[in-house]
Amino acid sequence: MHYSVLKKELIESLNIKSTGIYVDATLGYAGDASEILRKIKRGYLFAFDQDPDAVAYSTKLLSSIGSNYKIFPCNFVNMKECLKSENITGVDGIIFDLGFSSPQIDSEERGFSFMHDGPLDMRMSKEGASAKDIIDTYSVDELSNIFYKYGEERLSKVIARKIKENVSNINTTLELVDVIRDAVGANYFYSKHPERKIFQALRIEVNGELKVIEEVLPDAIKLLNKGGRLCVITFHSLEDRIVKNIFKKYSEVDALVKGEKDIPDEYKPLIKLVNKKPIVPSDEELKENSRSNSAKLRIVERI
Numbered sequence: 001m002h003y004s005v006l007k008k009e010l011i012e013s014l015n016i017k018s019t020g021i022y023v024d025a026t027l028g029y030a031g032d033a034s035e036i037l038r039k040i041k042r043g044y045l046f047a048f049d050q051d052p053d054a055v056a057y058s059t060k061l062l063s064s065i066g067s068n069y070k071i072f073p074c075n076f077v078n079m080k081e082c083l084k085s086e087n088i089t090g091v092d093g094i095i096f097d098l099g100f101s102s103p104q105i106d107s108e109e110r111g112f113s114f115m116h117d118g119p120l121d122m123r124m125s126k127e128g129a130s131a132k133d134i135i136d137t138y139s140v141d142e143l144s145n146i147f148y149k150y151g152e153e154r155l156s157k158v159i160a161r162k163i164k165e166n167v168s169n170i171n172t173t174l175e176l177v178d179v180i181r182d183a184v185g186a187n188y189f190y191s192k193h194p195e196r197k198i199f200q201a202l203r204i205e206v207n208g209e210l211k212v213i214e215e216v217l218p219d220a221i222k223l224l225n226k227g228g229r230l231c232v233i234t235f236h237s238l239e240d241r242i243v244k245n246i247f248k249k250y251s252e253v254d255a256l257v258k259g260e261k262d263i264p265d266e267y268k269p270l271i272k273l274v275n276k277k278p279i280v281p282s283d284e285e286l287k288e289n290s291r292s293n294s295a296k297l298r299i300v301e302r303i
């Protein structure tokens with residue numbers, strides 16, 4: 001169903017205690033979660049996923065391993081409140097394996113892929129505005145901004161204009177691909193898939209992907225018990241930059257009091273970096289699964 005990227009490295013880096021409380025923020029098809037559950041016979045696992053298909057599949061899988069888990073079928077941005085509702089204010093480890101799962105990208109009907117024909121959807125949660133709603137309602141400037149910001153696409157304006165000119169005829173993924181190719185024309189002779197960046201940008205916008213990472217990571221850091229670890233796998237530079245900056249901020253003395261003699265506790269760092277450079281997949285893993293190509297694992301520990 002889904003190949004869990006950097007699985008061995010992720011599980012090892014969590015330092016799992018059999019009595020600990022752990023959180024899998026991106027349950028997916030429970031590749032990582034089932035491994036954690038097997039190791040915490042007397043502990044507890046909380047998991048999040050906003051995709052109802054992933055939750056249905058993983059509920060069955062986890063139940064075959066144990067009953068010491070609870071799945072919150074919602075966005076991980078609600079982590080602090082959801083755990084509080086279970087009287088949990090401290091945990092021993094949290095993992096994020098960001099982005100989409102293989103079943104999401106491989107199912108035509110979810111509309112994530114520029115390789116398969118399907119409705120222009122891209123909603124992980126199957127709720128809210130779809131990619132089609134976005135191209136219908138955003139102006140040329142708004143579309144161009146997201147293509148530039150989330151796709152780092154130099155021809156964002158040209159592509160946005162062409163999409164708006166043809167918007168009433170774009171209902172499916174492959175119809176959007178055709179319009180993008182038409183817009184970039186000869187400018188993209190060097191790229192096999194000029195649509196890749198535009199699909200990435202639309203997906204990020206539809207799912208509010210970067211905003212929720214910025215919001216949840218400070219909460220996740222504060223939820224960790226002393227010695228607890230937070231492990232995050234990212235799949236593109238925009239995500240990785242956010243993770244790296246937040247980890248840097250919380251692992252240094254607050255800039256307000258840097259250089260002072262007696263630093264009050266509230267300004268001291270909350271975490272230390274476990275690895276200065278991110279862990280990347282081995283050559284062996286890359287051979288097995290080319291999708292792990294851009295994966296990076298960053299780990300911090302609460303002090």
Ligand SMILES: C[S@@+](CC[C@H](N)C(=O)[O-])C[C@H]1O[C@@H](n2cnc3c(N)ncnc32)[C@H](O)[C@@H]1O
Pocket residue numbers: 002003004005025026027028029030031032033048049050051054074075076077097098099100101124212
């Ligand atoms: C890469 S997959 C995780 C795969 C999982 N580690 C495994 O081993 O099967 C990412 C999953 O996170 C979910 N997801 C992504 N962003 C989310 C968010 N903000 N809130 C909740 N779930 C999210 C997606 O729906 C997807 O199922």
